[in-house]
Amino acid sequence: MRDALLTVRDFSVVYDVDPPVEAVKNVTLDLRRGEILGLAGESGCGKTTLAYGLQRLLKAPAVITSGSVVFHDSSGEDIEVDRLDAEQMRRFRWDKISMVFQGAMNALNPVATIGSQLEDVFEVHRPGMSRAQRREAVAELLEIVKVGPQRRRSFPHELSGGMRQRVMIAMALALRPQLMVMDEPTTALDVLVQREILRQISQLRREFGFTVVFITHDLPLLLEISDRIAIMREGEIVELDTAEQIWTNPRDEYTRTLLSSFPRLTGERGVVAR
Amino acid sequence: MTAVQPRPPVEDAIEVGTTATTVVKGHSRVPWRFLAGRATFYLFTLWAAITINFFLPRMMKGDAVDQYLSRNRNVSPEAADALRSLLGLDTDKSLLQQYVEYWGLLLRGDLGVSLLHGLRPVTEVIGQALPWTVGLVGFATIVSFAIGTIGGAIVGWRRGSRLDGLIPLTTFLGTIPYFWLGLLAIALFSVNLGWFPIGKAYGVGMTPEWSGEFIGQVIHHGALPAATIVLASLGGWMLGMRNMMLTVLDEDYVTVAQAKGMPTSRVLWRYAARNAVLPQIQSFALSIGFIVGGTIVMEMVFSYPGVGKLLLDATNAKDYALMQGVFLVITLSVLVANILADVAYAFLDPRTRQTEG
Amino acid sequence: MTTDLRPEQAPEVRSERTSGRETSLRGRLGSAFAMFRNRKSITGLTILGFFVLVAILADVLAPYSPTKVDNTARFQPPSAEHWLGTTHLGEDVLSQVIYGTRGIIVVGFLAAILATVIAIVVGVVAGYVRGWRSESLSALTNVFLVIPGLPLIIIVASMFDDPPLVVIAAVLGLTGWAWGARVLRAQTMSLRNRDFVQAARANGEPLRRIIGNEMLPNLMALIAASFVGTVTAAIIGLTTLSYIGVIPVNTYNWGTILNWASAQGAFRQNQWWWFMPPGLCIAAIGVALSLINFGIDEYVNPRLRSAGERARAMKKQGLDVNDPVTVVRTTTSHQENA
Amino acid sequence: STGQGGTTGGDPTAEAGVALTIAKPDGAITTESHNPYLGDSSASKYGYAKVIFEPLALVNPTGDLGTTPWLAESVEWNDDYTELTVVPRSGVTWSDGTEFTGDDIVFTFDQYLNGTLTDTSGLNYEGATVDGDAITLKFADSKYTAQSRVLHTPIVPKHIWENIADPNTDPLTEDGLAVGTGPYVLSSWSTESVTLTANPDYWGGELAVPELHYISYGDNAALTTALVSGEADWAQAFIPQIEDSYLSADEDNHFLASPTAGAATLFMNLQTKPFNDVALREALAWTIDRQAYVDIAREGASEPVWNVTGLGSVLEDEVIPEFQGQEYSVDVDKARQILTDAGYTWEGDALVDPDGERVSFSISVPAGWSDWNTEQALIAEELNEALGIEVVVDQPDWGGWDAARQEGTFQAIIHWLEDTGNAYGMYTSTMDPKWIVDGRAQFNFGRFEDPAVTEALNTYATASSDEEREEASAVLQTAFAEHVPAIPLGAHPLLGEYNTRNYVGWPTEEDQYASADPTQPGIVQVLVNLEPAE
Amino acid sequence: MTVLEFDRVTKIYSVRGAGQIKALDDVSFSLTSGRTIGLVGQSGSGKSTIAKILTQLETPTSGEVRLDGEPIPRRGAGLRAYRQKLRMVFQDPFASLNPYHSIRYHLERPLRLHGVVPKAEMDDEVRRLLERVRLQPDAVVDRRPHELSGGQRQRVAIARALASRPSLLVADEPVSMLDVSIRLGVLNLLADLGREEGLGVLYITHDLATARHFSDEILVLNQGRVVESGPADDVILRPQDPYTRALRAASPDPEAHFASLSGSDGGAL
Numbered sequence A: 001m002r003d004a005l006l007t008v009r010d011f012s013v014v015y016d017v018d019p020p021v022e023a024v025k026n027v028t029l030d031l032r033r034g035e036i037l038g039l040a041g042e043s044g045c046g047k048t049t050l051a052y053g054l055q056r057l058l059k060a061p062a063v064i065t066s067g068s069v070v071f072h073d074s075s076g077e078d079i080e081v082d083r084l085d086a087e088q089m090r091r092f093r094w095d096k097i098s099m100v101f102q103g104a105m106n107a108l109n110p111v112a113t114i115g116s117q118l119e120d121v122f123e124v125h126r127p128g129m130s131r132a133q134r135r136e137a138v139a140e141l142l143e144i145v146k147v148g149p150q151r152r153r154s155f156p157h158e159l160s161g162g163m164r165q166r167v168m169i170a171m172a173l174a175l176r177p178q179l180m181v182m183d184e185p186t187t188a189l190d191v192l193v194q195r196e197i198l199r200q201i202s203q204l205r206r207e208f209g210f211t212v213v214f215i216t217h218d219l220p221l222l223l224e225i226s227d228r229i230a231i232m233r234e235g236e237i238v239e240l241d242t243a244e245q246i247w248t249n250p251r252d253e254y255t256r257t258l259l260s261s262f263p264r265l266t267g268e269r270g271v272v273a274r
Numbered sequence B: 001m002t003a004v005q006p007r008p009p010v011e012d013a014i015e016v017g018t019t020a021t022t023v024v025k026g027h028s029r030v031p032w033r034f035l036a037g038r039a040t041f042y043l044f045t046l047w048a049a050i051t052i053n054f055f056l057p058r059m060m061k062g063d064a065v066d067q068y069l070s071r072n073r074n075v076s077p078e079a080a081d082a083l084r085s086l087l088g089l090d091t092d093k094s095l096l097q098q099y100v101e102y103w104g105l106l107l108r109g110d111l112g113v114s115l116l117h118g119l120r121p122v123t124e125v126i127g128q129a130l131p132w133t134v135g136l137v138g139f140a141t142i143v144s145f146a147i148g149t150i151g152g153a154i155v156g157w158r159r160g161s162r163l164d165g166l167i168p169l170t171t172f173l174g175t176i177p178y179f180w181l182g183l184l185a186i187a188l189f190s191v192n193l194g195w196f197p198i199g200k201a202y203g204v205g206m207t208p209e210w211s212g213e214f215i216g217q218v219i220h221h222g223a224l225p226a227a228t229i230v231l232a233s234l235g236g237w238m239l240g241m242r243n244m245m246l247t248v249l250d251e252d253y254v255t256v257a258q259a260k261g262m263p264t265s266r267v268l269w270r271y272a273a274r275n276a277v278l279p280q281i282q283s284f285a286l287s288i289g290f291i292v293g294g295t296i297v298m299e300m301v302f303s304y305p306g307v308g309k310l311l312l313d314a315t316n317a318k319d320y321a322l323m324q325g326v327f328l329v330i331t332l333s334v335l336v337a338n339i340l341a342d343v344a345y346a347f348l349d350p351r352t353r354q355t356e357g
Numbered sequence C: 001m002t003t004d005l006r007p008e009q010a011p012e013v014r015s016e017r018t019s020g021r022e023t024s025l026r027g028r029l030g031s032a033f034a035m036f037r038n039r040k041s042i043t044g045l046t047i048l049g050f051f052v053l054v055a056i057l058a059d060v061l062a063p064y065s066p067t068k069v070d071n072t073a074r075f076q077p078p079s080a081e082h083w084l085g086t087t088h089l090g091e092d093v094l095s096q097v098i099y100g101t102r103g104i105i106v107v108g109f110l111a112a113i114l115a116t117v118i119a120i121v122v123g124v125v126a127g128y129v130r131g132w133r134s135e136s137l138s139a140l141t142n143v144f145l146v147i148p149g150l151p152l153i154i155i156v157a158s159m160f161d162d163p164p165l166v167v168i169a170a171v172l173g174l175t176g177w178a179w180g181a182r183v184l185r186a187q188t189m190s191l192r193n194r195d196f197v198q199a200a201r202a203n204g205e206p207l208r209r210i211i212g213n214e215m216l217p218n219l220m221a222l223i224a225a226s227f228v229g230t231v232t233a234a235i236i237g238l239t240t241l242s243y244i245g246v247i248p249v250n251t252y253n254w255g256t257i258l259n260w261a262s263a264q265g266a267f268r269q270n271q272w273w274w275f276m277p278p279g280l281c282i283a284a285i286g287v288a289l290s291l292i293n294f295g296i297d298e299y300v301n302p303r304l305r306s307a308g309e310r311a312r313a314m315k316k317q318g319l320d321v322n323d324p325v326t327v328v329r330t331t332t333s334h335q336e337n338a
Numbered sequence D: 001s002t003g004q005g006g007t008t009g010g011d012p013t014a015e016a017g018v019a020l021t022i023a024k025p026d027g028a029i030t031t032e033s034h035n036p037y038l039g040d041s042s043a044s045k046y047g048y049a050k051v052i053f054e055p056l057a058l059v060n061p062t063g064d065l066g067t068t069p070w071l072a073e074s075v076e077w078n079d080d081y082t083e084l085t086v087v088p089r090s091g092v093t094w095s096d097g098t099e100f101t102g103d104d105i106v107f108t109f110d111q112y113l114n115g116t117l118t119d120t121s122g123l124n125y126e127g128a129t130v131d132g133d134a135i136t137l138k139f140a141d142s143k144y145t146a147q148s149r150v151l152h153t154p155i156v157p158k159h160i161w162e163n164i165a166d167p168n169t170d171p172l173t174e175d176g177l178a179v180g181t182g183p184y185v186l187s188s189w190s191t192e193s194v195t196l197t198a199n200p201d202y203w204g205g206e207l208a209v210p211e212l213h214y215i216s217y218g219d220n221a222a223l224t225t226a227l228v229s230g231e232a233d234w235a236q237a238f239i240p241q242i243e244d245s246y247l248s249a250d251e252d253n254h255f256l257a258s259p260t261a262g263a264a265t266l267f268m269n270l271q272t273k274p275f276n277d278v279a280l281r282e283a284l285a286w287t288i289d290r291q292a293y294v295d296i297a298r299e300g301a302s303e304p305v306w307n308v309t310g311l312g313s314v315l316e317d318e319v320i321p322e323f324q325g326q327e328y329s330v331d332v333d334k335a336r337q338i339l340t341d342a343g344y345t346w347e348g349d350a351l352v353d354p355d356g357e358r359v360s361f362s363i364s365v366p367a368g369w370s371d372w373n374t375e376q377a378l379i380a381e382e383l384n385e386a387l388g389i390e391v392v393v394d395q396p397d398w399g400g401w402d403a404a405r406q407e408g409t410f411q412a413i414i415h416w417l418e419d420t421g422n423a424y425g426m427y428t429s430t431m432d433p434k435w436i437v438d439g440r441a442q443f444n445f446g447r448f449e450d451p452a453v454t455e456a457l458n459t460y461a462t463a464s465s466d467e468e469r470e471e472a473s474a475v476l477q478t479a480f481a482e483h484v485p486a487i488p489l490g491a492h493p494l495l496g497e498y499n500t501r502n503y504v505g506w507p508t509e510e511d512q513y514a515s516a517d518p519t520q521p522g523i524v525q526v527l528v529n530l531e532p533a534e
Numbered sequence E: 001m002t003v004l005e006f007d008r009v010t011k012i013y014s015v016r017g018a019g020q021i022k023a024l025d026d027v028s029f030s031l032t033s034g035r036t037i038g039l040v041g042q043s044g045s046g047k048s049t050i051a052k053i054l055t056q057l058e059t060p061t062s063g064e065v066r067l068d069g070e071p072i073p074r075r076g077a078g079l080r081a082y083r084q085k086l087r088m089v090f091q092d093p094f095a096s097l098n099p100y101h102s103i104r105y106h107l108e109r110p111l112r113l114h115g116v117v118p119k120a121e122m123d124d125e126v127r128r129l130l131e132r133v134r135l136q137p138d139a140v141v142d143r144r145p146h147e148l149s150g151g152q153r154q155r156v157a158i159a160r161a162l163a164s165r166p167s168l169l170v171a172d173e174p175v176s177m178l179d180v181s182i183r184l185g186v187l188n189l190l191a192d193l194g195r196e197e198g199l200g201v202l203y204i205t206h207d208l209a210t211a212r213h214f215s216d217e218i219l220v221l222n223q224g225r226v227v228e229s230g231p232a233d234d235v236i237l238r239p240q241d242p243y244t245r246a247l248r249a250a251s252p253d254p255e256a257h258f259a260s261l262s263g264s265d266g267g268a269l
């Protein structure tokens, strides 16, 4: 179909505590360029760990115990993420892979304006840019996510939850990365706002053509928006298939349990039937 | 207070965002009501403190003349009455009358004369001592705060390293009695090693002037007391900052900063420490307020001129005017420090600007 | 009416460890003191307990009366008869230190109890009620923050011919509660709107039960911390006041010993046996109290506890907490490292 | 060398022409006032008023108790000591160049007359008459017991002071106001020290010390440290363990304690139990170890008072023959015998009075007066050990102590005496009802009252002949020995620590021409007497 | 049969610095035993405010709440009796249980306060309550809240609300914090109670799908106003108000999604 962007082989993460927690076990995964991969599973199954682990964002006591992650850059170069040293990793981050974090209130520095937090990214990764250029880039980003450049001077708490989430998305977009990992970007939000943000993400993806890993445990939502869905349970990917296949023909027992756990919105009363 | 705003019907629910109930926007940026409330609050505190400060000393046993006689044994006890009228203590006004008069004088900036200091105006007496207290202790407090906070940030950041040992060490230094520390410091550095003078603010025969020599002297003389104050108070700042750092380091925005590829120093100072320092500001303000009163022991041990000894002596000598004067300075500085803390906090933490409660 | 909806698999009640569940009273007590159940607190409590014991058993432990004058044995360095030497009057320093513990413990604890009780009453009430009542209580708190404690102590002490320790403790307590009240007020205000307090109200619980049974237990750690803090402040206050001679020096405490030592030039004469023990005792009790406080802090905020330990434990495994990059330790590279 | 501001520091070699640093333990003296009449002006607190403003004559409070005319060429009292005739010294100029004349003396005293200056010394001055050179100052009552109060009145220049509105309080801080006849003139004043330089035109001749620094340390301990390190040269301080901590630090360090007529005295409240019984007081007098007071509480800086008349060594001559050599000693058996005779018994170790009550009392001294605090402990221990009296050591703050002594609510206190330079001080302080006004006592705290004694006191004070005075003195001494209204412990000493590194000529044990206390008026005598060391 | 009427209630909050907020605007409905009313609306629309007014934690600015035609007493025994009849399950199971007290304490308090059973039977009653919410009494009764999972806590909260044998229950988003798989169990329990014991339930949520399935009637709240109400299926399947429609459109519905899909790759994004 499409060519691969990220190849994950036999990837395991252990929290080296007593007793050790094997949060991600031998995950093998191919991420295709431009697709939306939904990652679902009950809470605590290792979704966040996997997503963070891919770009080695986990702090000790987390240890990657096996596997490899290879990033196929659009320039044609293959980057072996697990071989990078700290400085290379720092450069790699955000430039190639960016993230939208779970709680936007907590993901933004409460004492800095959103403008300065956005500029930060350029300052560090694009040292060549002038101050004016950075300003302009920030204004453009805020425009894109419909927060509006006039909000540049606002502090996070002055924005609504939805706006904050959009600022996070703007930040993730800043360097036009090839992969965006979104960890439950909408769970804290209202359905209406959630919908609006999803619409925006889809629009931006069409524009910029990045790949999305979308994490949530809201299966109905995932079924709607993803190309492919991976179902995780206790650190393992138990099923990985297209959304339709998952919906119509779930193979794993656990997937089936999940799918039978939400009532119908329309049609006859009762749990969803496939 | 504004009236209930009629809410216009919302066309597009999505546009509204999460707050389905619109907060009335465009209210004045300056929260006058809040400020007025704070001002009333502070004025009340000031009034109450001054009133207490007026009545408390007058509940003490003994009076200033007896004290004067015991200090000046060459003065004939037979002259007690003459002295009483000389010192203005022969009035038979009621306490309430005196209180009202005190306020009258206070509002005119007249703090009376100090019996203990040759009947000089209290303003002059305090004016001579205050700069030294504020200078030395203020400086030491700032240094201690700065070192403690920066150190605490680093210790918190490099948790688990050998630096962790600094916390118990500084705590220990903070718990040993200050005078002990001071006396040992003098014994070691002044008497045995001779590196520093034994005390005083500057050398004998010097008169204050803006010369290099004088400033050098002031620094030389102030170094040991300042250093002991810093040592004794460092622990609190360091521990506070370190604990806040540990809390802040687990916040998402620190992880986000790292995910954004920020260099370590930037994450440490701009993200983590910048947030962790906020609660320190409050304590700092309070400690600034207490500088004025809290240094009696240092002044005794290091023969340093200052307000603390002034207060102690005034209390012992029943020098009401001077006591009240020093109280006033302490009260004012605590209040001013509190106001400054309010302002600084609002300035440093944008969140409080809105949701002050 | 409603359709019965059963998931294919009923969510199981997770089997959690039922390790030796506590039964009511013992368990309650245990949990009430849970904040002291860590190594730091226990070390601190042990040291403190030691001093409390010394204070209680002073009569038994002290080899001499603290005021037993012996003109023939002045300024003696430590010896078999006088383990910590003697003072300028030939008094036994060890006995003075032992008896001096009493004043310290009595004043420290009485002052702290008083200050804590006032802080709880004023702070919690100010936090729970609203409007002018809350504001006036907090104004009261501020006034007490502003009043200088030292003159107050001198003034009150002067009202008594021979101010007993209780009075000194009372004054130290009266001037020391404001800080705790402030902290408790803030915390109570945040507790006030917590759901479980609301739930208790919705339950119809009377006010005193809401404050006493729902809020206080949750303020316990804070109260304990403020108590310990006040003990420290009172002890340091007492020794300082004794040292500068504001408090009568005939009631022996470590501050008065130091006062005497300093007045008699022990510091200059390197009569360390005289001034070191009380100084070190003050430091020891100070350290003990801060250890307890660390323990409480760590109980309230487990991060404080785990951060350092975890980091050290990781270090042993070759991990650095601050490493912004996840360590890769595949079996092969791990072996290389090892 | 600490080498600050020209102090001599610890220079090993003697250096002429270096400044002398005089130190006090009074904390920073930060407010400037050169008024010699005001007890709490910086000039009085430091004591530098005494080297600027000079008195008519200097009365030696120690040694021979003699009087040395100073600004007066001669001083002479009339028989009943109500008139003082002085001849002003000629050739003296004020430090601003104006000539010193008798007018200045008259002006100085007349300030008391017209009420511009408060009579804090209780002079009751009535006016002066001038007869040629001689000026006669008249007083309302006999000044026999207050000679030094009259003679030590600082003489101020008329031409300056006549323009001063309130001589009680004026700080004299404006230029050209702090003008005196003294050996030194003010050079600079700062919150940390005061510098005075030698007066080049001083009438007393050339001064060896060109410059004086006055400095005040935070407390006794800091002052001692400064003395030991050489940062300060001369002070009046109670230094504990003085031998080890000061004298042995440098062989040039010296210490002189000069006994005076005053004494630290145990006052007992004669009005209430247990001290309303003379037997108990006497027993105490036979038990309390005055030598221990001197040796331990005062570190040797005093002299014990053993004589039954309560008079110490400087007043030995005044003791009537009957009591010469009649001394108390520590004689516990005797004390117990006195008690037994008076009906006291012992219950185990505890003393029980004739009423069957256990004897106990509290002895009270303000907290922080460490020498007397020590003595409290000593007395408590001695009395408990020897007589089985339980003594409660009470250390209130000054105010509480002061109230108790004035109102007579104490049981026992240690207090100083009024020093009149003769036996009168001892007896008026302990037995004179004149001190009790409106029920409040300024002295005689025990409230002794005996008409015969009162009369003898009046006679002593106003007598116009020595015989009359001796008779009165005999009555007083007998009454004192009989009633034991108070127990003097040790002479009040004037202390002085000084060093001979750069200057010699100080008062010594052998030659106490003045005390070595730099805060005493006699400082000018010492300064004039100093010479560069070899 | 108990009827609770919520009659034209308006609630205005004064917020310092932000003026006044109208949280409820002229809201009326009535709750009867044995029936479930679903109250939906997005965050901040005033749902919890209704619950708080019902439980007398807040007083309405205007309007009235009546129980069987009687106004609700403001204090004293009357209020206690009312609180026994109407109980509430709080929005957040993590916050509404006091971390300091054991589960037993939480359940015994209402039993004691309202004198439901004699002291001797207290223990049995606690066990019965726990069993009712399908928790094993032995396993949980002496634990404290933090030792339970979210689902278990939620059930304890429900058990507590049921302890005083109320006839009406206000359940404020009782499942919002729970995992999909646990959610259903809790809701089924409430449904059972309504059926078996005639409990009237006010089910507050913003999840349209569960609201539809567990309630007889649905009230849609927007900015403090009831914009639509009626039988559950009517409101969800045939929404009249634009806001209800927007809400419905925003709720994911995989069935409709896959039905409309013709197997192509275009996701919603």
Ligand SMILES: Nc1ncnc2c1ncn2[C@@H]1O[C@H](COP(=O)(O)OP(=O)(O)OP(=O)(O)O)[C@@H](O)[C@H]1O
Binding pocket: A015, A017, A021, A023, A041, A042, A043, A044, A045, A046, A047, A048, A049, A050, A061, A217
């Ligand atoms: N620092 C840590 N130390 C030890 N174990 C951890 C740590 N962080 C996470 N875990 C454990 O790792 C497992 C996976 O956690 P993770 O956060 O990846 O789950 P998740 O699927 O994202 O859950 P959620 O949906 O709740 O966000 C969990 O069992 C968790 O308890």
Ligand SMILES: Nc1ncnc2c1ncn2[C@@H]1O[C@H](COP(=O)(O)OP(=O)(O)OP(=O)(O)O)[C@@H](O)[C@H]1O
Binding pocket: B021, E013, E014, E015, E021, E022, E023, E041, E042, E043, E044, E045, E046, E047, E048, E049, E050, E091, E206
């Ligand atoms: N105590 C209060 N003071 C001021 N405003 C309040 C208060 N409580 C609620 N509000 C405001 O009233 C409005 C309704 O709040 P409410 O809690 O009822 O919403 P909700 O529908 O329960 O929302 P959610 O789904 O987020 O729980 C909100 O705008 C809220 O900010």
Ligand SMILES: [Mg+2]
Binding pocket: A047, A048, A049, A102, A183
């Ligand atoms: Mg997660």
Ligand SMILES: [Mg+2]
Binding pocket: E047, E048, E049, E091, E172
């Ligand atoms: Mg709600």
